[in-house]
Amino acid sequence: MDLGIRGKRALVTAASKGLGRGCAMALAEAGVDLVINARGGEALAAAAADLRAMGVQVTAVAGDITTEAGRAAVLAAAEGVDILVTNAGGPPPGLWSQWARADFQAAIEANMLTPIFLMQAVLPGMIGKGWGRVVNITSQSVKSPVPVLGLSNMARAGLTGFVGGTSRQVAPHGVTINNLLPGNHATDRATMLNSAEAAKRGVTAAQVAAEHAGTNPTRRAGTPAEFGAMCAFLCSTHAGFIVGQNILLDGGAGNATL
Numbered sequence: 213m214d215l216g217i218r219g220k221r222a223l224v225t226a227a228s229k230g231l232g233r234g235c236a237m238a239l240a241e242a243g244v245d246l247v248i249n250a251r252g253g254e255a256l257a258a259a260a261a262d263l264r265a266m267g268v269q270v271t272a273v274a275g276d277i278t279t280e281a282g283r284a285a286v287l288a289a290a291e292g293v294d295i296l297v298t299n300a301g302g303p304p305p306g307l308w309s310q311w312a313r314a315d316f317q318a319a320i321e322a323n324m325l326t327p328i329f330l331m332q333a334v335l336p337g338m339i340g341k342g343w344g345r346v347v348n349i350t351s352q353s354v355k356s357p358v359p360v361l362g363l364s365n366m367a368r369a370g371l372t373g374f375v376g377g378t379s380r381q382v383a384p385h386g387v388t389i390n391n392l393l394p395g396n397h398a399t400d401r402a403t404m405l406n407s408a409e410a411a412k413r414g415v416t417a418a419q420v421a422a423e424h425a426g427t428n429p430t431r432r433a434g435t436p437a438e439f440g441a442m443c444a445f446l447c448s449t450h451a452g453f454i455v456g457q458n459i460l461l462d463g464g465a466g467n468a469t470l
């Protein structure tokens with residue numbers, strides 16, 4: 213399917229690895245020029261090289277997207293983008309009683325305020341052009357809380373509420389905002405969480421990964437490429453009537469009829 217977005221420009225944050233990289237790759241395949249970001253320069257440069265090899269223009273900006281300075285540098289390179297995919301690393305696992313104010317604030321800053329500030333920066337330009345697409349990478353924890361990820365459950369719920377209202381305000385201008393909710397995907401983040409669980413239970417991370425895959429209706433983890441394909445579709449010209457939705461990509465792990 214031609215996604216109809218060849219020649220458009222996208223900003224994808226936290227995109228050197230995992231799900232962000234999957235989204236950038238799928239957008240590149242659709243002919244979209246990219247601004248990508250991550251903190252580590254080496255993996256970012258490697259991702260940029262892979263994307264350029266697909267025939268699109270790529271600007272890579274290294275920096276922490278959860279900081280004011282990081283966002284300013286990225287946004288300076290991304291002026292006038294047609295598409296925004298927000299992403300950042302997820303909060304650490306832990307126990308509700310152990311977190312202090314600084315932990316809550318860091319999670320809110322990274323996984324709620326950062327995507328909100330990025331949207332505030334690019335939405336006026338999209339509204340001015342009468343076309344735009346925003347996809348926020350959030351988490352299955354929005355629909356079904358993951359007990360050890362209380363910080364993620366909290367911050368992403370706040371972002372989801374903001375998007376629910378704001379998406380209806382910008383829709384009249386041809387701009388859509390939707391959230392993609394990953395379940396278990398095979399990325400570095402999943403490996404880190406599996407290792408934390410393995411250490412607590414005295415098993416190996418590979419065993420934990422196999423258990424998670426084995427209890428999923430698909431009997432496997434999702435891939436960044438599958439995730440990216442859905443992201444690119446939401447950014448396409450065909451997705452203009454999809455507004456304010458929270459789309460769960462979890463292989464059916466959330467056992468619910470609706």
Ligand code: NAP
Pocket residue numbers: 225226227228229230231232249250251252253255275276277278299300301302303349350351352393394395396397398399400401402
């Ligand atoms: P990942 O494989 O660990 O990749 C994270 C990417 O984000 C890397 O490119 C990383 O590069 C970059 N990054 C992290 N923090 C950043 C920051 N502060 N500023 C700029 N770039 C940053 O993670 P993932 O699995 O793709 O997860 C992406 C998001 O989806 C996370 O918020 C995660 O919590 C959420 N999620 C993932 C899953 C899953 O199963 N994978 C499930 C539910 C939710 P640098 O480290 O070099 O900055």
